[in-house]
Amino acid sequence: MKKVILAHRYHEEAVAALSREFDLVIAGGKDGGLRACLRRHADAEALISFLSDPVDRSMIQGMRKLRIIANFAVGYNNIDIAAALQKSILVTHTPDVLTRATADLAMALILAASRRLVEGDAMVRAGEFHGWQAGLLLGKELNGALLGIVGMGRIGLAVALRARAFGMKVVFYSRSAKPRIEKQFGFARVTFLELIRSADVVSLHLPYSPGVHHLFNRDVFAVMKKDAVFVNTARGALMDEAALADALEKSEIFAAGLDVYENEPAVNPRLKKLKNAVLLPHLGSATEATRRQMAMMTVQAVRQALSGRKPRHLIPEWKERLKK
């Protein structure tokens, strides 16, 4: 039986399918962390990886028979793609199935940060709600506000469409032109500077790559509107967390809603003290239905690769390579 390594236990249905069809090794527990497990099982033919575990060059190089890395996430910046391509190891991810769940969560953060939901909840629990007041916890109105989407991929578009239902206007920044989106939905593509200067809410939906490390830095927060809300459900390293804490402390922006962090699971301690920061533990795709679908997609990818077929959800770098 072909050996498959699963970085962590996940949806039981997927684990059951993998155990039936392959010699399944689940890293963690007595097998140690992923690095130790890969060392011990260097003859594995497939790895199902999680965004929380780096799969670096030395790990990849140590694998003698690896044919596929199926990442249990849409973002795959945890994997050294150049190293995988060099060894012709297929890499897949889980696009589409998590678009709605992640867009819902981004919208929840936009609402929570704009309307001060977490502050309100804390106030009630602390017994500090002493009756309705005209000026209590006033927030920002979404109707008529301008949403700036940074990264107009599937999730960015899904957030834009949700926001439109709340009466928000939408502009977006994207490296490539998106004439279909501009025409069909009337969302205008603007420059990055125009977006950060004018948006009332900025929502981040770019994949991470070193070229966009700390895209949101001190200078960018300084240019944003004083009453802007900043939301990041993409990747933590797209923002300079210390610079964001400064901007929030000095009220250079109104609030932030974060689902991701620069050095997960660590969170800048200054952010934790701020009332105008809503902090979630990377829950973007965390619904029962979505996580099941994501897990089953990784099983399908491993099946396809190990039976010599082309997996359906190869990452773009692999699709490019196959075109040549």
Ligand code: DGY
């Ligand atoms: C992803 O798939 O990249 C998400 O961050 C998971 O929640």
